[in-house]
């Protein structure tokens with residue numbers, strides 16, 4: 001077996017030519033380690049519910065190099081109409097949430113940061129300007145991650161403890177940066193329904209993963225690009241049905257229900273009922289712990305006695 005795999009010639013277009021050591025190295029780079037699903041959730045609750053909202057707003061167009069007033073206005077809708085509606089629903093139900101914000105979005109909407117933080121919700125890192133990490137070198141991704149954390153801390157008064165990569169684009173450097181920053185958790189990967197510990201090249205990191213899924217994300221169902229051939233399918237009732245089924249089985253399995261919603265998608269008049277209904281559905285089960293991603297990660301880490309937390 002070669003000692004320095006990264007120096008081996010590897011043709012990215014011909015994976016069938018790769019030595020076994022090469023594909024094994026790639027798979028092992030970032031991997032799900034032990035499950036951190038606790039025997040019971042806080043105060044003996046049977047299910048944990050972790051609601052999250054990615055306040056991308058105008059950065060979706062900005063990160064594509066855009067300057068479209070039309071697309072920018074869709075982003076502004078998220079801040080101006082969507083988020084206030086979401087925060088009202090959360091307040092009415094008295095449940096916490098995690099809001100992941102690109103630093104540029106937070107700087108464009110400091111009043112949203114203040115309102116979110118003031119209501120006791122968590123604010124997590126979500127890139128600088130919604131950039132794709134996989135096109136960056138290590139130094140640039142590190143610099144943007146650190147600056148994003150600084151900006152959120154400056155605006156919210158609290159240093160973020162968790163990261164969600166923009167578009168869930170987890171680069172070969174992301175985990176090293178998360179570890180260097182001493183973050184409690186990541187919420188960008190999809191190896192399980194339940195929280196787990198991240199492994200880096202086989203080594204336990206103590207970093208908690210709060211897994212996400214496109215299935216439990218409103219963007220694939222609602223995202224509309226006039227010029228793209230793929231269009232949204234289904235409607236709001238379909239998404240509610242999917243999320244209800246996710247809640248039902250999470251409860252049955254004594255697990256975590258996690259969801260990712262966007263103010264510019266779910267915040268519309270014809271869609272906000274999804275959030276309201278899903279909270280009601282979970283509450284109706286009784287014995288449910290609503291928590292931020294940070295609270296879930298902290299609880300799992302302390303139950304499992306992981307080292308880095």
Ligand SMILES: [Zn+2]
Nearest residue numbers: 054056166167
């Ligand atoms: Zn995002």
